[in-house]
Amino acid sequence: MLDKDEFSIASELYSKGFRIAKADRQERFKELLEYYNNLTGFKETEPNAIMHHSLEQIGPDCEYCGKPYRTPKATLCAACKNKRTTVE
Numbered sequence: 001m002l003d004k005d006e007f008s009i010a011s012e013l014y015s016k017g018f019r020i021a022k023a024d025r026q027e028r029f030k031e032l033l034e035y036y037n038n039l040t041g042f043k044e045t046e047p048n049a050i051m052h053h054s055l056e057q058i059g060p061d062c063e064y065c066g067k068p069y070r071t072p073k074a075t076l077c078a079a080c081k082n083k084r085t086t087v088e
Contacts, residue, residue: 006039007054014051 002010013032020028029047036050037043044050059069064082075084 001055001058002039002050002053003055007056010035010050010053014047017047 010032013035014029017029017032022028025047026033026045032047032050033044036053057071059072059074061068062077062080062082063084065077065080067077067079069084070078073087075087076082077084
């Protein structure tokens with residue numbers, strides 16, 4: 001998962017990939033894929049997948065089981081079915 005600053009850089013590289021006039025998708029998003037690989041050590045091949053790896057897209061940890069809520073506004077933990085009482 002990427003923090004706010006890392007995701008900001010990834011987002012800029014993702015946008016840049018759309019402005020590059022090359023037919024090969026891997027070549028167009030090469031900078032983004034290399035950036036992600038250098039950060040995580042994982043050789044991602046799908047640029048769109050990287051855009052779903054932002055910490056801001058998931059919620060806080062469940063008070064009961066400790067697993068994260070699926071979204072910041074989720075009120076039900078998918079793992080243990082705990083109902084969250086306060087949503088920020």
